[in-house]
Amino acid sequence: MKIHEYQAKEIFARYGVKIPRGKVVRTPQEASRATEELGGQSVLKSQVHAGGRGNAGGVKVVRSPKEAEDAAQQMLGKNLITRQTDAKGVPVNELLVEGLADIAQETYLAITIDSSHRGPVILASAQGGMDIEEVAAANPDDIHTEPVDSTLGLMPFQSRRLAAKLGFSPELARPAAQAIHALYRLFVENDCSLVEINPLIATGDGEIVALDAKITVEDDSLFRHADLYELRDVSQEDKLEAQAADLDISYVSLEGDVGCLVNGAGLAMATLDAAKNAGASAANFLDVGGGATDEKVASAVEIILSDPKVKQVLVNIFGGILRCDIAARGVILAYKNKNSSLPLVVRMLGTNVDEGKAILRDSGLNVTFADTIAEAAQAISAAR
Ligand code: ADP
Ligand code: MG
Numbered sequence: 001m002k003i004h005e006y007q008a009k010e011i012f013a014r015y016g017v018k019i020p021r022g023k024v025v026r027t028p029q030e031a032s033r034a035t036e037e038l039g040g041q042s043v044l045k046s047q048v049h050a051g052g053r054g055n056a057g058g059v060k061v062v063r064s065p066k067e068a069e070d071a072a073q074q075m076l077g078k079n080l081i082t083r084q085t086d087a088k089g090v091p092v093n094e095l096l097v098e099g100l101a102d103i104a105q106e107t108y109l110a111i112t113i114d115s116s117h118r119g120p121v122i123l124a125s126a127q128g129g130m131d132i133e134e135v136a137a138a139n140p141d142d143i144h145t146e147p148v149d150s151t152l153g154l155m156p157f158q159s160r161r162l163a164a165k166l167g168f169s170p171e172l173a174r175p176a177a178q179a180i181h182a183l184y185r186l187f188v189e190n191d192c193s194l195v196e197i198n199p200l201i202a203t204g205d206g207e208i209v210a211l212d213a214k215i216t217v218e219d220d221s222l223f224r225h226a227d228l229y230e231l232r233d234v235s236q237e238d239k240l241e242a243q244a245a246d247l248d249i250s251y252v253s254l255e256g257d258v259g260c261l262v263n264g265a266g267l268a269m270a271t272l273d274a275a276k277n278a279g280a281s282a283a284n285f286l287d288v289g290g291g292a293t294d295e296k297v298a299s300a301v302e303i304i305l306s307d308p309k310v311k312q313v314l315v316n317i318f319g320g321i322l323r324c325d326i327a328a329r330g331v332i333l334a335y336k337n338k339n340s341s342l343p344l345v346v347r348m349l350g351t352n353v354d355e356g357k358a359i360l361r362d363s364g365l366n367v368t369f370a371d372t373i374a375e376a377a378q379a380i381s382a383a384r
Pocket of ligand 2: 051052197198199212
């Protein structure tokens with residue numbers, strides 16, 4: 001789960017990481033007043049769950065309260081499209097009005113989980129402020145990677161080494177190492193999957209300040225972080241993904257037009273690949289899970305059918321704990337509830353497969369059966 005920059009910054013402050021003075025506003029008048037309180041100039045920052053705001057007009061420097069009001073009028077209530085959003089963008093309902101920082105140096109710092117190392121890894125680069133993906137592609141050596149042993153925790157020599165890689169002047173090595181230590185503690189205590197600061201700056205008068213703040217909390221840990229879960233902002237989430245998450249269905253919206261219902265994440269990945277190889281492309285990843293009931297299958301298929309991109313549906317069920325007859329009933333229920341007539345390609349194998357197929361055959365739906373994933377992929381491709 002992602003949270004907003006201002007929420008992340010409040011958490012940073014609690015851990016002793018310096019942040020600029022600022023205030024969250026929801027109206028142009030509030031933006032004007034907040035700018036006045038900050039001495040007449042400020043930075044207005046769109047609060048959205050996406051990076052790349054600076055390049056997309058989502059971060060604006062204003063030099064007077066009136067300018068703040070006008071800029072806020074332009075920004076609030078619109079969708080912001082950045083390179084990290086889809087073509088629709090995400091709604092801007094709040095702005096963070098921040099004091100203008102005196103930036104002497106911009107660096108990059110992030111903590112994430114590295115699955116190959118099986119633990120947290122800290123990334124540091126002196127090339128902050130700009131597109132870190134570009135630095136990674138063009139000059140990968142400019143990004144220092146420090147794996148952390150999660151049993152030992154972050155060792156002092158590691159935070160010192162990271163601080164050195166940020167390239168601050170020697171006087172700032174100690175406060176930088178302290179900030180890195182605090183952020184690591186924050187990362188662990190809040191079960192984060194990402195903490196990212198781009199840019200982490202040195203100011204003209206020698207302070208280390210987090211000018212941006214991203215925190216992603218691991219979804220599977222939210223049950224023990226009620227306070228963090230309260231920060232959820234569904235307005236920033238894909239509607240169908242949010243609906244699926246509430247039903248405990250793994251669903252990711254994609255760009256294609258073939259809706260996919262699969263049980264098992266590995267099978268779902270293989271299904272997407274097969275569709276792609278056959279020249280089609282999936283509208284979603286969906287793993288309905290093992291112990292699904294026909295109602296849960298129906299909810300999953302309804303999510304698929306609610307996606308206007310979807311032109312046909314591919315069902316790929318390996319009937320084990322989820323029996324084929326249950327899957328078949330669920331699919332039919334969803335088609336009935338959504339009053340849909342989209343073509344359906346079904347590949348089913350395993351427990352109660354004959355019964356499942358018979359139920360679908362008798363349903364009156366426009367079904368094509370396939371025996372293998374490859375055949376199923378050919379069938380969806382042929383139907384396009
Ligand atoms: P994003 O990463 O989404 O583009 P940032 O918060 O990093 O958004 O802001 C983009 C750029 O705007 C920063 O790299 C920095 O140069 C500038 N900026 C952001 N906040 C401030 C601030 N309070 N004072 C001065 N400049 C800022
Ligand atoms: Mg940034």
